[in-house]
Amino acid sequence: MVNNVTLTQFIIEQQREYxxxxxxxxxxxxxxxxxxxxxxxxxxxxxxxxxxxxxxSENVQxxxxxxxxxxxxxxxxxxxxxxxxxxxxxxxxxxxxxxxPAHYPKGKxxxxxxxLDGSSNIDVNLTVGTIFSxxxxxxxxxxxxxxxxxxxxxxxxxxxxLYGPSTxxxxxxxxxxNGFTLDQDIGEFILTHPAIKIPEDTxxxxxxxxxxxxxxxxxxxxxxxxxxxxEGPRGKDFNMRWIASMVSEVYRILTRGGVFMxxxxxxxxxxxxxxxxxxxxxxxxxxxxxxxxxxxxGRERILDIKPQSLHQRxxxxxxxxxxxxxxxxxxxxxxxPASSS
Ligand code: AFP
Numbered sequence: 001m002v003n004n005v006t007l008t009q010f011i012i013e014q015q016r017e018y019x020x021x022x023x024x025x026x027x028x029x030x031x032x033x034x035x036x037x038x039x040x041x042x043x044x045x046x047x048x049x050x051x052x053x054x055x056x057s058e059n060v061q062x063x064x065x066x067x068x069x070x071x072x073x074x075x076x077x078x079x080x081x082x083x084x085x086x087x088x089x090x091x092x093x094x095x096x097x098x099x100x101p102a103h104y105p106k107g108k109x110x111x112x113x114x115x116l117d118g119s120s121n122i123d124v125n126l127t128v129g130t131i132f133s134x135x136x137x138x139x140x141x142x143x144x145x146x147x148x149x150x151x152x153x154x155x156x157x158x159x160x161x162l163y164g165p166s167t168x169x170x171x172x173x174x175x176x177x178n179g180f181t182l183d184q185d186i187g188e189f190i191l192t193h194p195a196i197k198i199p200e201d202t203x204x205x206x207x208x209x210x211x212x213x214x215x216x217x218x219x220x221x222x223x224x225x226x227x228x229x230x231e232g233p234r235g236k237d238f239n240m241r242w243i244a245s246m247v248s249e250v251y252r253i254l255t256r257g258g259v260f261m262x263x264x265x266x267x268x269x270x271x272x273x274x275x276x277x278x279x280x281x282x283x284x285x286x287x288x289x290x291x292x293x294x295x296x297x298g299r300e301r302i303l304d305i306k307p308q309s310l311h312q313r314x315x316x317x318x319x320x321x322x323x324x325x326x327x328x329x330x331x332x333x334x335x336x337p338a339s340s341s
Contacts, residue, residue: 007033007169007180007189014173028085028109028134029157033169033189035079036130036161039072039115040182043128043163052123060095060311061276068122069093072115072130086111088143090310092279097310099142109156110135110143112279117160118245127164129247133283134158148278148310152303158283160247170196170254172290177254198293199257202320204239206249207261214265218298218330246275250284250318254291259319259327263298273297273315277307281316294324298331 011026042051055065073093080086081098084105089098090112100106113132122128134157135150137143159171167182169189179193205226212220229237241258243249249260262274275281285295285302295302295318305314317327 004183004188005191007171007191010178010180010191011173014175024085024107025109025134025157027083028080028107028111029171031080031083031085032111032132032159035076036167036169037182037187038075038079039130040161040163040167042068042071042075043122044167046125059093061092065093066116066119066122068128069116069119076113076115076130080111083107085109087137087139087141088147089113090148090278091115092276092311095311097143097145097148106140106142108137108139110137110148112148112283114276114279117247117280118243121243121245126243127162127245127248129160129162129245131160131247131280131283132158133279133286145310149307151306152277152282152285155282155286158286160250160283160287162247162251164248168193168251170251170287172287174286174290177287177291179254196254196291198254198288198291198320200292200321202257202259202323203236204241204256204258205261205323206241206243206252206258207263208242208244209240211265211267214267215263216265216298216331216334218327218334219261219263221330221334222327246280246284250288253288253293253319257320259317259323261317261327262315263317264315271313273313275314275316277302277305277312277314278310281314284316284318288318292321293319294321294328295319296324296328298328299335 011029015021051068055067055070057065059065073091081100082104085107086109087106088110092114117131118128133155137147157173162168169180177196180189181192183190225233226238264272281302288295297315
């Protein structure tokens, strides 16, 4: 007998374990799923509908925008701003808080998202994705900056959707991590990867090696030891991957383990890392920890970082627990005062 569990059924059954819940959260997730189905359709149609290529504009981070960056941002905002489940939003593509138009009701959640992560890959037909983080908000207020600037451990939900050979949603509400595949024929996300767990050990790392000369000493040490393979202190050979699309790297790690690093580097002191805390590092850290992995900036757990601004950047080291902990211990060694080493 076929028993396909849809995303909606899965969330409703999870919510039933908490008597008295209003159902607003289930509806919010449905809104996000609907937006991501629209994005999936656009990404899949590609140049047949003229959505590839540069938009010849820059976003708030000074990055050149692709046409799809703008289209996906509009899809997210226009799918979420009228339904009454959100009090406000933050997007990678928009400088300020996105408010809910006055003629729509406001809900009790905040959504923070990167509408199209890995968009520099879109023109070469590689996997891209949408990353989202959900926070609870004081009810009935127009959210202020401090309502958004909360530590990652306060997230009520985090997820990402991969637009690859299959469209998949990976989701956590703090009770493990589950993966859903979009069945294009019926337009539903179906539970296909229940209770995802990351192996604690790995021999695969992902880092942009072209930045090597700018890294701090602990990262140089870690990678150098991996590269020495069987003959080095690790006593085993390592494999390397770099897709330049965090959603793909995180999905690979959820599937077979690994460690992903976009560490602090010395290129530009105004950018302490490449990835954004609020809508990239935090949701991914929540997912990775819920799957049994670890996530740090080298010196602090990502989910404990007190945010200073909406588009703040942070160094990110995430993946198989034992590898992340090893690299963190290299930071501790390097930070010890000279007299105690
Ligand atoms: P884009 O969305 O601009 O392509 O950035 C992707 C990303 O934020 C993340 O998904 C990658 O891991 C990282 O940047 C790749 O950065 P490099 O191009 O410096 O390797």
